[in-house]
Amino acid sequence: MLDICILGTGGMMPLPGRWLSSALIRYNGKMILVDCGEGTQITLRNVEWGFKSIEAICVTHFHADHIAGLPGLLLTIGNSGREENLKIIGPRGLNKVVECLTYISPQLPFSLDLIEVEEDAGSCIDVSGISLEYLMLDHNIPCYGYSFNIKRPGKFDVDKANRLSVPQRLWSKLQKGEEIEHEGKIYRPDMVLGDERKGLKISYCTDTRPTEGMVEFIKDSDIFVCEGMYGEDDKIQKAIEKKHMLFKEAAQLARQGHVKEMWLTHYSPSLENPDEFLENAAHIFPNTLASKDLMKKTLRFED
Amino acid sequence: MLDICILGTGGMMPLPGRWLSSALIRYNGKMILVDCGEGTQITLRNVEWGFKSIEAICVTHFHADHIAGLPGLLLTIGNSGREENLKIIGPRGLNKVVECLTYISPQLPFSLDLIEVEEDAGSCIDVSGISLEYLMLDHNIPCYGYSFNIKRPGKFDVDKANRLSVPQRLWSKLQKGEEIEHEGKIYRPDMVLGDERKGLKISYCTDTRPTEGMVEFIKDSDIFVCEGMYGEDDKIQKAIEKKHMLFKEAAQLARQGHVKEMWLTHYSPSLENPDEFLENAAHIFPNTLASKDLMKKTLRFED
Numbered sequence A, B: 001m002l003d004i005c006i007l008g009t010g011g012m013m014p015l016p017g018r019w020l021s022s023a024l025i026r027y028n029g030k031m032i033l034v035d036c037g038e039g040t041q042i043t044l045r046n047v048e049w050g051f052k053s054i055e056a057i058c059v060t061h062f063h064a065d066h067i068a069g070l071p072g073l074l075l076t077i078g079n080s081g082r083e084e085n086l087k088i089i090g091p092r093g094l095n096k097v098v099e100c101l102t103y104i105s106p107q108l109p110f111s112l113d114l115i116e117v118e119e120d121a122g123s124c125i126d127v128s129g130i131s132l133e134y135l136m137l138d139h140n141i142p143c144y145g146y147s148f149n150i151k152r153p154g155k156f157d158v159d160k161a162n163r164l165s166v167p168q169r170l171w172s173k174l175q176k177g178e179e180i181e182h183e184g185k186i187y188r189p190d191m192v193l194g195d196e197r198k199g200l201k202i203s204y205c206t207d208t209r210p211t212e213g214m215v216e217f218i219k220d221s222d223i224f225v226c227e228g229m230y231g232e233d234d235k236i237q238k239a240i241e242k243k244h245m246l247f248k249e250a251a252q253l254a255r256q257g258h259v260k261e262m263w264l265t266h267y268s269p270s271l272e273n274p275d276e277f278l279e280n281a282a283h284i285f286p287n288t289l290a291s292k293d294l295m296k297k298t299l300r301f302e303d
Helices: A040-047 A070-079 A094-104 A158-163 A168-175 A212-217 A233-242 A247-256 B040-047 B070-079 B094-104 B158-163 B168-175 B212-217 B233-242 B247-256 B274-282
Strands: A002-008 A022-027 A030-034 A054-058 A086-091 A112-117 A121-127 A130-136 A144-152 A180-182 A185-187 A197-205 A223-227 A261-265 A288-290 A296-299 B002-008 B022-027 B030-034 B054-058 B086-091 B112-117 B121-127 B130-136 B144-152 B180-182 B185-187 B197-205 B223-227 B261-265 B288-290 B296-299
Touching: A002 A040, A002 A197, A002 A223, A022 A040, A022 A144, A030 A130, A040 A070, A054 A070, A054 A130, A070 A086, A070 A094, A086 A094, A086 A121, A086 A144, A094 A112, A094 B094, A130 A212, A144 A212, A168 A180, A197 A212, A212 A247, A223 A247, A247 A261, A247 A288, B002 B040, B002 B197, B002 B223, B022 B040, B022 B144, B030 B130, B040 B070, B054 B070, B054 B130, B070 B086, B070 B094, B086 B094, B086 B121, B086 B144, B094 B112, B130 B212, B144 B212, B168 B180, B197 B212, B212 B247, B223 B247, B247 B261, B247 B274, B247 B288, B261 B274, B274 B288
Parallel strands: A030 A054, A054 A086, A086 A112, A197 A223, A223 A261, A261 A288, B030 B054, B054 B086, B086 B112, B197 B223, B223 B261, B261 B288
Antiparallel strands: A002 A022, A002 A296, A022 A030, A121 A130, A130 A144, A144 A197, A180 A185, B002 B022, B002 B296, B022 B030, B121 B130, B130 B144, B144 B197, B180 B185
16 A cells, blocks of 8 residues: 655745645655655644654755755654654755755754765665655756655465475565575575566656656656646746646656556646646546645555 | 734744744834744735835744744745845854755845844844844843834924024924034934834744843833743743743733733644633733734824
């Protein structure tokens, strides 16, 4: 079971009634937060999933609307009783940004484990069983998209295990994916497991123009959370200039990436009612939703 | 006419339904903001007095709940079209704190004029006709209270002016408080004005224990905005330890300072309904209000 909650859907500045864009991912009781603008800790409190189990914060980029809430949130996580390290993942320069922002919150009861993402694309930062991948997007400062993947191994194949005489006492460890040396022999998970089954995938991309790399990056996502700064098709020049996207462009990516559903977010303050322009995306990719603050969904494995 | 709006009443962390403590003072269309925690720009938007005419931000101290909203607010003021300098007034170290916090909002269309308050008490920083005084309080880091004073000169005394043969062409300048040299003679405002009349005064003190200096500092305030972190009398040990106040202690100050009314603010997150404990203050100082977010009042000169 993989939960997602959209904490806010706003771009540029927080507004009464619309928090800044941010999302919370939860798996096995552990959470990853994506972005932390001013006020994110307030909307987080409304979710009622707590603060203590936030294991990592992924920062897309260093514009204030995506990171200015960090010092307050860290203090609040500290107040929740957390003492374990907290990972913060973000573009190159993260150490300096965090050092500056936390100048007013210097004492925390936990350590920060800062991971600067330095390549265009990379994979497999493991956070409590969530396999996290990232991709450099196309914004006016370095900005990354993230995807959150729950892998699902194949079914345990008793016949195969017996056929290969795998001792029964090793089955459970092999099923968990461990390779074992036992009485001079090597036993691998693929000796007892069937083909890897479809897992779960959420991808999250703001702020950016559409890029070719995104199609592969978001491929087959169960949910693709994508920026839609402007609903109206005629705002294309503004979108290009500000390095943002139209609803329509997000929909084209969703279709090319064969995602199951797309959730628009990161609306311009001028976009008062995103649903009004939903059709501009939905006629290209029907399974589009205009996210609302606090929209949630639980994803489950197939079968 | 001097307006005040309480933007928020919370201490420690912003909560759904309670913004962090902050106040907005307005005089002749110009505004001073006191403190800027996370979310202050959102509640400020609800006031609908605009952002562009904020002339100064007074920072009581550098705890995150009083200053973490600064980078976002400065960007929003920038977006409002402001190009004139903006004053920020705060304790020693202000330059470094602002430098750190604005690392993520480096380009603003206006300059910052940073004023570090280095003495225990001082007076008369003039901001658009508001005379601002400050006083060092007793918190666990350097923290200042502020008072906002509108002076009111005496009435113009025509008989006196005629008796002293003050040329009529000088009357208006003298009335405005200017001293004039004219045909070898010095003319002073007191030659044409009666005794100074009662002006308007708002004082604002968070976070602190009660101090002797506060009594004089808040003296005769029309409104004394004072922290009341705890409503219950039996939280005195906690108040002493955390360097905060009980409602009761705020009321004792209000009584000693002969203020007209006191507005409590900066409630602990544990204090869900401040009105429940209002009597703990009101039996000492009856004219006490437990502030609510967005509470406003307009003060007018007497007569």
